[in-house]
Amino acid sequence: xxxxxxxxxxxxxxxxxxxxxxxxxxxxxxxxxxxxxxxxxxxxxxxxxxxxxxxxxxxxxxxxxxxxxxxxxxxxxxxxxxxxxxxxxxxxxxxxxxxxxxxxxxxxxxxxxxxxxxxxxxxxxxxxxxxxxxxxxxxxxxxxxxxxxxxxxxxxxxxxxxxxxxxxxxxxxxxxxxxxxxxxxxxxxxxxxxxx
Amino acid sequence: xxxxxxxxxxxxxxxxxxxxxxxxxxxxxxxxxxxxxxxxxxxxxxxxxxxxxxxxxxxxxxxxxxxxxxxxxxxxxxxxxxxxxxxxxxxxxxxxxxxxxxxxxxxxxxxxxxxxxxxxxxxxxxxxxxxxxxxxxxxxxxxxxxxxxxxxxxxxxxxxxxxxxxxxxxxxxxxxxxxxxxxxxxxxxxxxxxxxxxxxxxxxxxxxxxxxxxxxxxxxxxxxxxxxxxxxxxxxxxxxxxxxxxxxxxx
Numbered sequence: 251x252x253x254x255x256x257x258x259x260x261x262x263x264x265x266x267x268x269x270x271x272x273x274x275x276x277x278x279x280x281x282x283x284x285x286x287x288x289x290x291x292x293x294x295x296x297x298x299x300x301x302x303x304x305x306x307x308x309x310x311x312x313x314x315x316x317x318x319x320x321x322x323x324x325x326x327x328x329x330x331x332x333x334x335x336x337x338x339x340x341x342x343x344x345x346x347x348x349x350x351x352x353x354x355x356x357x358x359x360x361x362x363x364x365x366x367x368x369x370x371x372x373x374x375x376x377x378x379x380x381x382x383x384x385x386x387x388x389x390x391x392x393x394x395x396x397x398x399x400x401x402x403x404x405x406x407x408x409x410x411x412x413x414x415x416x417x418x419x420x421x422x423x424x425x426x427x428x429x430x431x432x433x434x435x436x437x438x439x440x441x442x443x444x445x446x
Numbered sequence: 447x448x449x450x451x452x453x454x455x456x457x458x459x460x461x462x463x464x465x466x467x468x469x470x471x472x473x474x475x476x477x478x479x480x481x482x483x484x485x486x487x488x489x490x491x492x493x494x495x496x497x498x499x500x501x502x503x504x505x506x507x508x509x510x511x512x513x514x515x516x517x518x519x520x521x522x523x524x525x526x527x528x529x530x531x532x533x534x535x536x537x538x539x540x541x542x543x544x545x546x547x548x549x550x551x552x553x554x555x556x557x558x559x560x561x562x563x564x565x566x567x568x569x570x571x572x573x574x575x576x577x578x579x580x581x582x583x584x585x586x587x588x589x590x591x592x593x594x595x596x597x598x599x600x601x602x603x604x605x606x607x608x609x610x611x612x613x614x615x616x617x618x619x620x621x622x623x624x625x626x627x628x629x630x631x632x633x634x635x636x637x638x639x640x641x642x643x644x645x646x647x648x649x650x651x652x653x654x655x656x657x658x659x660x661x662x663x664x665x666x667x668x669x670x671x672x673x674x675x676x677x678x679x680x681x682x683x684x685x686x687x688x689x690x691x692x693x694x695x696x697x
Contacts, residue, residue, distance in 0.1 A: 261539065261566065262539070262542075262544070264516055264540075264541075264542040265516060265520070265542060265544075268516060268517045268518075268520075268542070269520055271517075272518075272520075297567065297569075298567075299567075357641075360638070360641070363641055363642060363643055363666075364641075365568070365569055365612070366448065367569060367612070367613075367643060368448050368449060368451055368491070368643075368666070368667075369448070369449040369451065369491055369696045370447065370448050370449065371447065371449075388449060388696040390521070390522060392569045408447065409448055430520060431520060431521060431522050431544065432520065432521075433486065433520055433521050434520075436520060437520060
């Protein structure tokens with residue numbers, strides 16, 4: 251199985267590559283449209299800022315490449331947000347794979363710290379991505395912006411408000427949390443994605 | 447609900463952990479990666495690796511260790527010690543660290559916090575503060591608590607928050623190593639003063655101390671070293687205890 255990881259200007263992909271290697275897959279880090287189209291699975295990871303990332307993708311035609319992928323695709327964190335219609339981070343139009351907008355957490359009291367950082371629970375799980383997982387399992391989040399609960403939501407979490415921990419439309423899967431940093435639960439989710 | 451975090455801290459010198467350990471099952475006792483893996487399997491929520499090496503050669507060894515940790519573990523980890531400029535941060539992040547902790551370098555040149563936040567995001571930047579309390583209040587110290595500064599704890603905490611730090615790791619020098627509990631009063635004042643998470647450090651000797659740091663001290667995370675390394679408190683027992691005390695914990 252070939253797994254391509256989208257190479258772009260988003261940091262911290264080393265952990266994604268490492269978890270794939272631990273699961274016995276040798277990933278290809280690439281921005282080559284041909285390799286991305288031919289891979290069995292594509293992972294669109296990252297940590298970064300939305301408007302800079304979109305500019306980078308558009309300049310290289312990667313926006314069109316990602317939209318046109320037909321194999322299972324997994325967006326992670328900023329990857330998930332970029333797959334939506336618009337992001338409040340940098341007020342930028344994104345890939346539009348999900349017709350929903352990305353908004354910023356608004357603290358309601360002093361204890362509501364932004365970014366939302368740390369381990370939080372998943373619930374309302376509904377996807378093969380979460381096979382053998384359970385409501386209440388913890389995963390690791392680091393983010394200031396989020397996708398509200400919508401018709402594409404396949405997992406929820408709650409911080410200040412309920413929000414989409416994961417979304418799915420057809421072959422496009424995306425998580426707000428970092429499965430590559432979420433211990434054995436996260437590793438199970440990546441394995442489930444590879445098994446799709 | 448967002449869980450309170452338990453964070454073991456590992457001091458590393460020339461690629462080896464320096465404090466003793468009761469993990470007899472390790473293939474190579476003293477290997478920070480092995481110890482980190484053991485903590486991860488026991489349920490540690492994050493790890494901190496502190497480089498206490500002075501030499502240039504040792505620094506290179508530490509970077510190699512960071513890369514191994516990132517390859518083999520899948521929980522977040524912070525690295526600290528000897529990070530003085532942006533290039534050091536970049537080196538640690540590209541080796542796979544999630545966050546870096548800065549202390550003396552931030553006191554000497556506070557703009558470093560702004561630079562890290564701007565280049566890599568606030569979530570990467572943990573500012574560690576060592577402070578000692580006397581009749582004039584809490585004073586910040588440099589160089590592992592050896593050199594006093596003219597900065598006051600709460601003023602400095604607000605400044606690092608404004609400059610874009612993502613978290614504060616507060617060590618009370620008066621409580622560190624004494625094992626009578628964390629500096630809960632100062633922690634609670636910190637939590638009320640800033641809008642970023644606070645990691646409590648210094649003073650853990652019993653499980654109740656962790657509970658108190660979260661309830662009385664309003665800390666978001668608690669860090670300890672020797673109670674974990676010497677096996678005085680096991681992480682699974684600690685987390686079960688905190689859960690029973692109605693603290694939200696990842697079990």
